Structures are given as structure tokens and as C-alpha cells.
Amino acid sequence: MTWLFLQAVVSGLLLGGVYGLVASGLSLIFGVLRIINFAHGAVMMLGMYTSYWLFVLLGLDPYASILVTGPLFFAIGVVIQRVVIEPNRAAAEHNQLLLTLGVALVFENLALVLWQGDFRTVRTSYSGASFLVADVLVEVPRLIAAAGAVMIALALWAFLHTTDAGKAIRALSEEPEGAALVGIDVARVRGFAFGIGSACVAVAGALVTPFFYVAPDVGESFNIMAFVVVVLGGMGNFLGALLGGFIVGLAESLGAAFLPGSLKQLVVFGLFVVVLLLRPQGLFGGGRGR
Amino acid sequence: MAAVGARLAAGLALIGLAAVPPFLPKYGLEVLIGILFFAYLGTCWNILGGYGGQFSFGHAAFFGLGAYTSTLLLLRLGLTPWLGMLAGGAVAAGFGLFEGYLSFRYGLRGPYFSLVTLAFAEMLRVVAVNLKAVGSSLGLVVPSGSSVVAFEFAAKLPYYYVILAMTLLALAITRLIARSRMGYALAAIRENEDAAEASGVNALATKLTAMAVSSFLTALGGTFYAQYFAYIDPSLTFGPSISIQGLLPAIVGGAGTVLGPLLGAFVLTPISELTRAVLRGRAGADVMLYGVILILVISFLPNGLMGLRRSRRPAAERAT
Numbered sequence: 001m002t003w004l005f006l007q008a009v010v011s012g013l014l015l016g017g018v019y020g021l022v023a024s025g026l027s028l029i030f031g032v033l034r035i036i037n038f039a040h041g042a043v044m045m046l047g048m049y050t051s052y053w054l055f056v057l058l059g060l061d062p063y064a065s066i067l068v069t070g071p072l073f074f075a076i077g078v079v080i081q082r083v084v085i086e087p088n089r090a091a092a093e094h095n096q097l098l099l100t101l102g103v104a105l106v107f108e109n110l111a112l113v114l115w116q117g118d119f120r121t122v123r124t125s126y127s128g129a130s131f132l133v134a135d136v137l138v139e140v141p142r143l144i145a146a147a148g149a150v151m152i153a154l155a156l157w158a159f160l161h162t163t164d165a166g167k168a169i170r171a172l173s174e175e176p177e178g179a180a181l182v183g184i185d186v187a188r189v190r191g192f193a194f195g196i197g198s199a200c201v202a203v204a205g206a207l208v209t210p211f212f213y214v215a216p217d218v219g220e221s222f223n224i225m226a227f228v229v230v231v232l233g234g235m236g237n238f239l240g241a242l243l244g245g246f247i248v249g250l251a252e253s254l255g256a257a258f259l260p261g262s263l264k265q266l267v268v269f270g271l272f273v274v275v276l277l278l279r280p281q282g283l284f285g286g287g288r289g290r
Numbered sequence: 291m292a293a294v295g296a297r298l299a300a301g302l303a304l305i306g307l308a309a310v311p312p313f314l315p316k317y318g319l320e321v322l323i324g325i326l327f328f329a330y331l332g333t334c335w336n337i338l339g340g341y342g343g344q345f346s347f348g349h350a351a352f353f354g355l356g357a358y359t360s361t362l363l364l365l366r367l368g369l370t371p372w373l374g375m376l377a378g379g380a381v382a383a384g385f386g387l388f389e390g391y392l393s394f395r396y397g398l399r400g401p402y403f404s405l406v407t408l409a410f411a412e413m414l415r416v417v418a419v420n421l422k423a424v425g426s427s428l429g430l431v432v433p434s435g436s437s438v439v440a441f442e443f444a445a446k447l448p449y450y451y452v453i454l455a456m457t458l459l460a461l462a463i464t465r466l467i468a469r470s471r472m473g474y475a476l477a478a479i480r481e482n483e484d485a486a487e488a489s490g491v492n493a494l495a496t497k498l499t500a501m502a503v504s505s506f507l508t509a510l511g512g513t514f515y516a517q518y519f520a521y522i523d524p525s526l527t528f529g530p531s532i533s534i535q536g537l538l539p540a541i542v543g544g545a546g547t548v549l550g551p552l553l554g555a556f557v558l559t560p561i562s563e564l565t566r567a568v569l570r571g572r573a574g575a576d577v578m579l580y581g582v583i584l585i586l587v588i589s590f591l592p593n594g595l596m597g598l599r600r601s602r603r604p605a606a607e608r609a610t
Contacts, residue, residue, distance in 0.1 A: 036404065036405070094541070099588055099589070102581045105584065106582060109578035113575050260420070266420075273406060277393070277396045280397075
């Protein structure tokens, strides 16, 4: 029992790091654009395919592929924001939400057309590597993914707090009108934020490819998890999203260890509803709440 | 004059919808049933989402509750789905009131409300997947036969008239609500909830009433689906795609207008059928094109198809 619990805690924390990075990107986009991005999971899926193909065709290691997926999906994110969302800024909030849904439909089905629905996996030399810590199994690729995700998220946090571009993003997310008044090019910053958010999630996708299957609809489950994490951490709260990632990862893996079937998802959604109702500003504050 | 013309057009359209289908080929009839089915779901969603501005992303919860309640009552107790659908409606309205009370009481608005409704629908889906008593992920097969009492027909035509009647009923209810005190209260809440409350609108009661009506009617659609397709499973009935397909006709046609969802369904369903027919054999290409069209429609018609008409009319007439 204790062993099962410890094992679940370790798996949960490792999973949580990845959720944290996925959700950080979503949270950044929400903070600046004030919309729930339904295309986030689809961007992750494309990031996973990118690192899959770089591995299969060029033999590039999935971790090295981050150097490609990061910049590539930053550019794709900027383009999505500029071409699809920015022209509709004045429209109702739900219209923008449906636009991201449209983008998700296009991406997922583009992947289906190009690469069919088969599950693909990347087999690296270290895919099956693992070690034991006091009888608890730690899989090396999951550890690397979690550590990498946390490092990238922290680097981004530093970027948001120390550079001018980062401060502009934060200003916009705190006070859009004030940011425009002090001369920040708000349209440009919105594109920039969408780009960074997309790069985050695509990199998270690259990090999980050594141990996770790739398929056109793989992003959907991550997307819903990311919504949960973002609400938990407080929408627009970057570090909160990272912490929320660990909480959701833990809840999911403890649920999986102690509940039958796929009821673990019930734990996650139950947690989600309770937090939404009691602390819609998120567990750690900072988000805008109601 | 304009009103007389509009009434004449509506009357002609109604006569067409009632009289033409018996002469349609099977495929044409199926498409028409699909159009009315989504028009119906869109109309139900519109009461809460369009008029009240409460953007539910989880109407699948009510749809699924309706489908499962009537089907389980039929399979376990032999109760006719005609009564079962009312029971399903009651269950869904109860759940809607519970969900609505929790979220409205705690002041969830905008994207937060959308997310909590999505979460509730997903929770029901997970429960249905894991519950052996309701067929788990294998779903339930609805017996087929030919009996009016059992809501089972061998031909498509009777189903067509059922969904036509349901759609007309939902449209009539929407029109009734839109022209009542409640309709104005809902619009006031949609435009500015705090201002509405300040001028004496009971926002909680109004939103809950809209939620109950919307979820009750949506559940009837679930029963129709179960009887028409004779099969239900958790992801078909509780999955996010039914929530999305149910709200799109309202958005594309014009949220917060009586006929918007009907118009939206008459545009969206044929587009989806057409892309499927043209791009047959290339899995995903049709939905991809559908996604592109969705983006274009929302970009160029932000207020839906009804918005086109409204913007050309003087403001005084807009209230009708």
C-alpha cells in the first residue's frame, strides 16, 4: 500500500511537470488574450509529430528537436494569432473561442489526412531506461521530460520578469488599456504571447515523444487537463499553472492507483469543479477570477 | 408590409417542410432529419446561450441524460420512450438546476461557466464509461421494430415528422420566452448582468429558469437520437462533439434570435454533408474543410446569418 502510494506520487509528479509546461503556455495566452485556447492541444500534437518525423527521417534526437519545434511553433503561433484571432478582437468573446476550436479542427484533421490515425512511437535507446529509488521505479525519459519542462517554464518566468518584452506581456495581462496608453504595441504583444504559448506546448510535445504515442487526437486529453490546471493555478498566473500541473498530475496518478477503470478522470474533474466554485481566482490567486 | 411578407414566407416554408419530404429520396430525407436535429439542439441551446449569454460548452450532459434515461427505462422496465423522454427531460432539468445553481450561485461567468459545464459533461461521460449497469463503454442497443407506441419506426419518414414537430415546439417556446418578461430579463443579463440586477432583475432565478427549459428540451433530443440511431454510447452522447455540434447552428445562424439556429443548421449540415461527399475516402479532409469554413463564417459573419438581415433594418424593428 505504501509502495503503491509512493509509486503513484512519483509518477504523478513526473507527469505533473509536463502538464505544468502545457498549462503555462495556455495560461500565458489566456492572461494576454482573455480567451480559452481550444487549439492548444492540437499545437502540442503537431509538435509531437514534428519531433517524430525529425527522429524518423533525420535521426534527430527528440530532445535536440526542441531547437526546431520551439522556434517553428513560435512562428506558427504568431501567424494563428495575427491571421485568425486578431482581426476578430472586436467580436464577442465566444466567437474567438470558436475560432480556436476551428483551428483545432483544421490541425487535427490535417494530421489525420497527412499521417492517418495510426499510433506512432519513437523508440530511442533510452526509451525503456529506468532506475529504482527505494523500490520505486523512475523511468528516465519521464524524469527528463519533467525536469526539462520545469526548467523551461522557470526560464520563461525569468524572461517575463526581467526583459522588456516579458514586462510588456505582463503589463498587457494586468491592464490592457493601461498598456496601450503607455505605448505598448498591444497587437504585436498579443501575437508574441500566442507565439510563446504555442512554443511552450510544442516543446512539451517534443519532450514526451520518447515515451508517449503520437496520433492526431493525442492533444485533446492534454488540452482538457490543461484547462483544469490553468483554472487550478489561476487563469493568467504563470507559476500557478506550473504548481497546478503537479497537483493535477498527482490527483490523476493517485486516482489511477486506487480507483478502478478510468475513474481517475473523475478525481481530476471533481477537483476542477470544486476549485472553480470555491476559488475561481485559482488556488494561488493572481488570476482574475469571476 | 414587411411583416406580412415574412409571415407568408414562413407559412410557405412550413408547408414545404411538411409536404415535400414524402417525395424525397432516402438520402435527402436523412440529410433533412440531420438538419432539423441540429436545428433542434441549437434552438434548445439558444435559450440559455443565445438569449441569456450563458455560453454552455457542456449541453452534452443533458443530451446524454435524456438518451440514457429513456433508453434504460425502455430496456429495464419496458416503458415507452414517449414517456421515457419526459422522465429524461425531468432528470436533465434537475441536473441542469443543480449545475446551474452551483455555478451561478458562485458567480461563474463567461469562460469560467463554459469550463464548468464542459467539466460536468465530461464527468458524466467518465461515469457512464465506468458503470456496467448502463452498458459502460460498449453502450446500449435500442430495440428496433415498427410501433408507434414504442417510438420505433421501420421507415425514416415518421422520424422526420417527429423531429419537425419537436423543432417547431422548441421554436414556439423560444418565441414565447423572447417576447415575455423573461426574454427581456435574459437579454438584460446577457448585456450587463450587474446593471440588470440593479434594475430589479432576479438574475439567479432567470438564469436557472432558462437552464431548466434548455436542459429539459435538450434531453428530448437525446431520446430522439437514441430511437433514431438505435444505439447510444458514452462518447456519442456525453462527448464534447455533441455539445459543439449543438451550439454551432445557433452561433452561425445568429445567437439570441428565434430562427437563427434553424437557419444555421440549414447552412452547416449541408456543408458538412457536401464536404463529406466530395472528399470521400480521405479521412479527415472533410472535417478539415469544415473547420476552415467555420473560421471563415465566424470571421465574416460575427453576428451570424441573422446579423446580415438585422443590420439592414432600422433599430426600432430589431426587438421583434
